[in-house]
Amino acid sequence: MPEMTLVGGVNAALAYEMAADDRVLVFGEDIGVNGGVFRATEGLQQRFGPARVIDTPLAEGLIAGMAVGLAAQGLRPVAEIQFMGFSYPTLDQLISHASRLRNRTRGRLTCPLVLRAPFGGGIHAPEHHSESTEALYAHIPGLRVVIPSSPARAYGLLLGAIRDPDPVVFLEPKRIYRLTKQEVADDGEAMPLDVCFVVRDGTDITLVTWGAMIHETLQAAEQLATKGISAEVIDVATLRPLDIETILESVAKTGRCVIIHEAPRSGGFGAEIAAVVAEHGLLNLLAPIARVTGYDTIMPLLKLEQHYLPSVERIMDTVYKTMEFA
Amino acid sequence: MPEMTLVGGVNAALAYEMAADDRVLVFGEDIGVNGGVFRATEGLQQRFGPARVIDTPLAEGLIAGMAVGLAAQGLRPVAEIQFMGFSYPTLDQLISHASRLRNRTRGRLTCPLVLRAPFGGGIHAPEHHSESTEALYAHIPGLRVVIPSSPARAYGLLLGAIRDPDPVVFLEPKRIYRLTKQEVADDGEAMPLDVCFVVRDGTDITLVTWGAMIHETLQAAEQLATKGISAEVIDVATLRPLDIETILESVAKTGRCVIIHEAPRSGGFGAEIAAVVAEHGLLNLLAPIARVTGYDTIMPLLKLEQHYLPSVERIMDTVYKTMEFA
Amino acid sequence: MRCVAQFEVGYTGYLDHELRVSGPLPGFAREPAQLIAAYRAMTSARAFDRKAINLQRTGQLGTFASCLGEEAIAIAVGLAMRPEDVLLPMYRHHGAYLSRGVRMAELLAYWGGDERGMDFQSVREDFAVAVPIATQATHAVGVGYAFKYRNEPRVAVCVLGDGATSKGDFYEAINAAGVWELPVVFVVANNLWAISVPRPLQSRAQTLAQKAVAAGFEGEQVDGNDYIAVRDRLDQALERARSGQGPSLIEALTYRMGDHTTADDSRRYRSAEEVEAWRRRDPLDRLRSYLLQSGAWTEADDEALQAECQEEADQAAQIYLERPPQSPTSMFDYLYERLPRAYAEQRKALAGPSDD
Amino acid sequence: MRCVAQFEVGYTGYLDHELRVSGPLPGFAREPAQLIAAYRAMTSARAFDRKAINLQRTGQLGTFASCLGEEAIAIAVGLAMRPEDVLLPMYRHHGAYLSRGVRMAELLAYWGGDERGMDFQSVREDFAVAVPIATQATHAVGVGYAFKYRNEPRVAVCVLGDGATSKGDFYEAINAAGVWELPVVFVVANNLWAISVPRPLQSRAQTLAQKAVAAGFEGEQVDGNDYIAVRDRLDQALERARSGQGPSLIEALTYRMGDHTTADDSRRYRSAEEVEAWRRRDPLDRLRSYLLQSGAWTEADDEALQAECQEEADQAAQIYLERPPQSPTSMFDYLYERLPRAYAEQRKALAGPSDD
Numbered sequence A, B: 001m002p003e004m005t006l007v008g009g010v011n012a013a014l015a016y017e018m019a020a021d022d023r024v025l026v027f028g029e030d031i032g033v034n035g036g037v038f039r040a041t042e043g044l045q046q047r048f049g050p051a052r053v054i055d056t057p058l059a060e061g062l063i064a065g066m067a068v069g070l071a072a073q074g075l076r077p078v079a080e081i082q083f084m085g086f087s088y089p090t091l092d093q094l095i096s097h098a099s100r101l102r103n104r105t106r107g108r109l110t111c112p113l114v115l116r117a118p119f120g121g122g123i124h125a126p127e128h129h130s131e132s133t134e135a136l137y138a139h140i141p142g143l144r145v146v147i148p149s150s151p152a153r154a155y156g157l158l159l160g161a162i163r164d165p166d167p168v169v170f171l172e173p174k175r176i177y178r179l180t181k182q183e184v185a186d187d188g189e190a191m192p193l194d195v196c197f198v199v200r201d202g203t204d205i206t207l208v209t210w211g212a213m214i215h216e217t218l219q220a221a222e223q224l225a226t227k228g229i230s231a232e233v234i235d236v237a238t239l240r241p242l243d244i245e246t247i248l249e250s251v252a253k254t255g256r257c258v259i260i261h262e263a264p265r266s267g268g269f270g271a272e273i274a275a276v277v278a279e280h281g282l283l284n285l286l287a288p289i290a291r292v293t294g295y296d297t298i299m300p301l302l303k304l305e306q307h308y309l310p311s312v313e314r315i316m317d318t319v320y321k322t323m324e325f326a
Numbered sequence C, D: 001m002r003c004v005a006q007f008e009v010g011y012t013g014y015l016d017h018e019l020r021v022s023g024p025l026p027g028f029a030r031e032p033a034q035l036i037a038a039y040r041a042m043t044s045a046r047a048f049d050r051k052a053i054n055l056q057r058t059g060q061l062g063t064f065a066s067c068l069g070e071e072a073i074a075i076a077v078g079l080a081m082r083p084e085d086v087l088l089p090m091y092r093h094h095g096a097y098l099s100r101g102v103r104m105a106e107l108l109a110y111w112g113g114d115e116r117g118m119d120f121q122s123v124r125e126d127f128a129v130a131v132p133i134a135t136q137a138t139h140a141v142g143v144g145y146a147f148k149y150r151n152e153p154r155v156a157v158c159v160l161g162d163g164a165t166s167k168g169d170f171y172e173a174i175n176a177a178g179v180w181e182l183p184v185v186f187v188v189a190n191n192l193w194a195i196s197v198p199r200p201l202q203s204r205a206q207t208l209a210q211k212a213v214a215a216g217f218e219g220e221q222v223d224g225n226d227y228i229a230v231r232d233r234l235d236q237a238l239e240r241a242r243s244g245q246g247p248s249l250i251e252a253l254t255y256r257m258g259d260h261t262t263a264d265d266s267r268r269y270r271s272a273e274e275v276e277a278w279r280r281r282d283p284l285d286r287l288r289s290y291l292l293q294s295g296a297w298t299e300a301d302d303e304a305l306q307a308e309c310q311e312e313a314d315q316a317a318q319i320y321l322e323r324p325p326q327s328p329t330s331m332f333d334y335l336y337e338r339l340p341r342a343y344a345e346q347r348k349a350l351a352g353p354s355d356d
């Protein structure tokens, strides 16, 4: 089995599906000859030609809109937005069209598109290159919002996304694009887009997170283990539709829940998870639901970004407080 | 004191502030000669001239971007987006610039703009004319998001918004634009943009809502009173920054909390309120926090829209369930 | 300064409102049957329009956007296209759908607030009405790309208003269609108003056709109230697109004779004189007078046609009004191919205890 | 087809890379002092560039976008503008800021990841670097509108890349500037690449200057590596804008001699030959050779200048590196004029027990 990084998983999934299905087109800015600024599409244009791996003009609204047109025509467009910070011009097309095409036409037209974008901070990038605005996308009915946090899940979930008959926003945690390698079978096996993954079993507290924060959360869980605290870690993976059962089951077991995300706290997707637990799991709770998140500020430029991102320490502190609650 | 409708309150606030401050410019589509499709700007162009009351080309991105430019130049732009469903092309400017100008330049440039848009369903309008996507705006640090739900609050909060030194998204519940009249002193008195309003006192349960749903919520509260249930009703009014104290105080008193909004449930702003209560008010809770919301679907065309909107009945049902919880 | 590039915008009109004919007519216009077919379609579209406004006035339809005065464009688009082409319409030109086979009752359903209206039974690849202005323009790029990619001799036709040409989407689309030389025809129905905003406040460009210069292909103007001219230029543009010669932009000069929609009162912002002046250029009157004058059509034919079209619209209204409503739960049934279990409970709550 | 509109795009170049002079030079170019001042500014900007790349390579600066090869545009913009004009820059043309009085250490702070860098002490109404492509174009409309509204003889200058001209924002901005005849000059620095995407993939338009046709005003091309030409055309455009004659679009033809940014490797997508061919058109070399040839400048002058500029950049780096860091809590202090109490606790948590 080949060893893959997370971005390697993305690349392998794209290559696999392009080879298997000539309806799959990949496009975006700098994704052709250059292979994408993160090399997610490396080698694809060489292999599949410029008609299927298309460098577009610099226009994100166009990219989203043409994806809708291609999808309605039965193709399988996979568009790349270079950074999430440049994805906002796509929102109109996603909200007004991609998410609605099927409903609007009662199934006559459909919109099986994938819009990929790297997201999150911590790579010392310039302004607007470190956003985590997944909550905006996750609030839109008709979309799926999927975030892989390991090479295997990047591969499997992206295949699932491309094959899904409905529009998928696929957000890639760029901070961990190359952080770890993992053996992943390049077997074309897709993963489901409606489940959370329990990535570490535990009994004392449930830590819920997604994207790059999985990394800090698992580190925290390991350190907590040495202090005798057994943390269960859930990778949400698909924010819409949300697999609340897996989260509620875990909280039913542990009685405590901490949600960790990079995005600003207020109105972040952690709120939805907290709300669901507060609505359906209240009686199981032994302590308040806590959130460890980015602050309600503008993501700082690189000199201060590490102060913005939730750290292992901040997670541990909150876990301690939650454990001590009585 | 003049009697005003909610949209009349908007119009009066605009007129007052334009007369008082010649830095105030009003612009958008059809807001000049036509006075806006809802007549919110009626009479302003006649009174203040086309240089201050400007019909723009049909381009919402332009409207938002030029507002940023005007604001940075020390003017007080008040832009109208004709319907919230057409506001998505403004998101890039709001997220990437309006909310950040002050922070990016450490206060050298600032962005005192107001972006007004009618929102919400129930007026039998065509597709895209019934949206409630306030949660998208409310997740953006650096913005204020304000929603009036009475003529007096429309007047006072809009004055507050125009005078605020930072960008404000001002969402007007169009379903109740003309529903009620109220005596409002046209005295230029602004209301604060960081408080929730307790619009009905009660002791048994806290109902939290905003915008047009205030109407159904107050109706529900009245009917509940006849059944011996005393409901406190909070109009959130400003979603960002959120006045959590007022909400927590009320829940501390009542022990029960139902949040009502028109927007789709998942990732709606109700989640944030539930999360805050679950984090800081857990011990006071006698029952799970419930949400009565629009469904996680596309707002239907007019034939079915009444099935989508939370009704008095749905609110009452949820209140009963919450009251009966033991 | 050395001149490095030069551009021209042409204008085509064959039959003006005083029935003066310029130049030799294109072939199709010399066949009375073809013109009569177009005139029938225009008349039918206008009857539909009248009926829809009536239904709206009597509370049986939602807000409706009338096509009054723009039927020559709508019908020319519909008739110039082949069934396998794809239409990406705005909300106004019902006649284009109708002449492509969409049924009146289907369109009424849509404007009556029933999603099934856009699940029409013919031309099933045509796009639904685009309400957010100009957003359909980039869809047309995708559709055109799909045709080109699959090597299909098909054309995407995207119709927009004058107001729509101010929006970035329009520009991004024409620019991309130029780059990839896509089989897309952009038709700008310039009816001089975008709700209350007159054409000069949309752009200082003397013509909207010249917007194509920015995208590196040709734009042209046509008399939008002259069916012959619109149809002729569309035929050429579609043929160019179909044979791999890339995109075109046609600005059709017309006038919105009615209010913007039934929710609008255009007397607030424009003069009765202006409306009256354009009434004399009514595209239906023009074609009818021309046909009557040519002898291929008689007053009796016309009376019969009017009655026929009225009848057709009445029947469509009947079908529309008698259609059983959708179940409220249908709002969940087309959200995704299969409803995710996360929303099953919401659907159940909406259905209520009795329902499914 | 009748022709109803015609357009032309002109091109201006005075001094080409083989030092051939065309036409009579504009007045300023006949004063050696003026050209020397420009050459100094260009040399200084290049030294800044070199220093910044060095700092980045040694881990002391963030990702940096080099201006190498585009200094004639940057400096012409900076010197053509008056202090009271407002610059709306993209991220690349540091020289424009520098020649308007922004200090090198300030710019280094910004590129080093410190927000204080955009709180520069001169030209305080200039906009900050716009990272999201073309978003500054509509800001320029607002700024221009403010000038016109207040009757101030000031000009907004908006600089964009070739890639930026594909974006709807650019188009919406030029269109609106046309409608309101605003005092805005749009400068497109066409360096033939947008990261790895070559100019022909951005648009089929033969020139980017002709994009202005879509907005109803004139666009023109200029040799962007010829300081004299860029400055001359900018002077004219600014003068027109200042005197109420509305907006202009200038496409300056140049070449990005370096990588897109320090995070890019341009060898992946373009040939060494192409880069080499453009190296011979280097705008600094051209102006230096011309000045040397004219006798107004000597090799000794040049050596002194190089040393001086190097020294200036070194000193700026020193100031930058020695500046005490911001407190982490500063991320809350410029979010709103006054921090809403909703976020007070977050700020406190960040500050930690010891801090304020």
Ligand SMILES: Cc1ncc(C[n+]2csc(CCOP(=O)(O)OP(=O)(O)O)c2C)c(N)n1
Residues within 6 Å of the ligand: B029, B058, B060, B082, B086, C092, C131, C132, C133, C160, C161, C162, C163, C164, C165, C191, C193, C194, C195, C256, C260
């Ligand atoms: C993006 C967007 N903004 C605003 C509106 C509201 N609106 C509906 S129609 C219209 C005017 C459109 O004018 P034009 O493109 O000329 O088409 P016409 O209605 O004249 O046929 C406006 C502003 C909209 N539907 N979409």
Ligand SMILES: Cc1ncc(C[n+]2csc(CCOP(=O)(O)OP(=O)(O)O)c2C)c(N)n1
Residues within 6 Å of the ligand: A029, A058, A060, A082, A086, D092, D131, D132, D133, D160, D161, D162, D163, D164, D165, D191, D193, D194, D195, D256, D260
């Ligand atoms: C809206 C947006 N999309 C994508 C990017 C990423 N990006 C940064 S620079 C660039 C290319 C810009 O090219 P051009 O406008 O020609 O300017 P140049 O860098 O060549 O000076 C891209 C795609 C961005 N900054 N903003």
Ligand SMILES: [Mg+2]
Residues within 6 Å of the ligand: C161, C162, C163, C189, C190, C191, C192, C193, C194, C195
């Ligand atoms: Mg129009």
Ligand SMILES: [Mg+2]
Residues within 6 Å of the ligand: D161, D162, D163, D189, D190, D191, D192, D193, D194, D195
């Ligand atoms: Mg470039």
